[in-house]
Amino acid sequence: MKELLPLYLAPMAGVGDRAFRETCGEFGVDFFCTEMISAKAVLFGDKKTALLAETGKAERPIALQLFGSDPAAVAFAAEKMGKREICDGIDLNFGCPVPKIVGNGEGSALMKNPSLCYEIVRAAVQAASLPVSVKIRVGWDREHLNAAEVAMLCEKAGASRIAVHGRTRADFYRDGTLLPERIAEVKRAVGIPVIANGDVRDGESALRLLEQTGCDGLMIGRAAVGAPWIFSEIRAHLAGKPAPEIDRKEIIRHHLERAFSYKPLSAGREMLTHMAQYLKGFRGAASLRDRASHCERKEDYLALLELLP
Numbered sequence: 001m002k003e004l005l006p007l008y009l010a011p012m013a014g015v016g017d018r019a020f021r022e023t024c025g026e027f028g029v030d031f032f033c034t035e036m037i038s039a040k041a042v043l044f045g046d047k048k049t050a051l052l053a054e055t056g057k058a059e060r061p062i063a064l065q066l067f068g069s070d071p072a073a074v075a076f077a078a079e080k081m082g083k084r085e086i087c088d089g090i091d092l093n094f095g096c097p098v099p100k101i102v103g104n105g106e107g108s109a110l111m112k113n114p115s116l117c118y119e120i121v122r123a124a125v126q127a128a129s130l131p132v133s134v135k136i137r138v139g140w141d142r143e144h145l146n147a148a149e150v151a152m153l154c155e156k157a158g159a160s161r162i163a164v165h166g167r168t169r170a171d172f173y174r175d176g177t178l179l180p181e182r183i184a185e186v187k188r189a190v191g192i193p194v195i196a197n198g199d200v201r202d203g204e205s206a207l208r209l210l211e212q213t214g215c216d217g218l219m220i221g222r223a224a225v226g227a228p229w230i231f232s233e234i235r236a237h238l239a240g241k242p243a244p245e246i247d248r249k250e251i252i253r254h255h256l257e258r259a260f261s262y263k264p265l266s267a268g269r270e271m272l273t274h275m276a277q278y279l280k281g282f283r284g285a286a287s288l289r290d291r292a293s294h295c296e297r298k299e300d301y302l303a304l305l306e307l308l309p
Helices: 018-025 038-043 046-053 071-081 107-112 114-127 147-157 180-189 203-215 230-238 246-260 266-280 284-294 297-305
Strands: 008-009 064-066 090-095 131-141 161-168 194-197 216-218
Touching: 008 018, 008 230, 018 246, 038 046, 038 064, 038 071, 071 114, 071 131, 071 180, 090 114, 090 230, 090 246, 107 114, 107 131, 114 131, 114 147, 131 147, 131 180, 147 161, 147 180, 180 194, 180 203, 194 203, 203 216, 203 230, 203 246, 216 230, 246 266, 246 297, 266 284, 266 297
Parallel strands: 008 216, 064 090, 090 131, 131 161, 161 194, 194 216
Antiparallel strands: none
């Protein structure tokens, strides 16, 4: 039955915009999430926030992810964003390790304050008319592995689902630091669905993480950047089938078309991160990446595609 487990696209700041989400969606994503949105920015009507919250019919169901440490601000944002035409849930970020987020007591810094996690989830659940899910880490550091405690409080507050990144904040994203046994501990501690996240790079690692944690689904993030087809590969592997054939150049082309359609002014810069990953494995990848670093217009990127074998 593992082939029926849902696959989630992880929210990724600066990367997981609508164009990327829709590109991944072509390969079997079951649930999407926006880039993280500041609850305070929503409260104060920040114009840039509207761009982060843009969603489309091709990415359903989708949750809008909020971050913040003030329950009242999160409640306001959850109520307001939950009323958007294309929004199927609110996701709360208690896992972001980035210093500027943590420095404000937000993201994974909240793992140090379980009672505040409870208050934030409770406020969002009471304010929103949609399901509220939460994304956490296994703890702040190796001396404070409290994911199960935080998860139980989130469940008590009304969370509908918990996604657990199997690293601490101190681990950041370092290889070799994943703690799947701590994800499994969360799964045993709560009755709501638990989604495992971390180090899923292919079908084999996906199956391994499922077996190690017993979770209800998988969340894939960084491995999808430059390889949005990973979802179809994982699905095939879990079903005991060969990976489907793909046309990498056409996938890149479709992504480019979407990116410049949705964000014509900033896509040239933002696609650099994606192209650096897409070009891995191609002959002459280093020189191709150097050329990509000078691309600004859609035409520049399309010309680069013609150089690919």
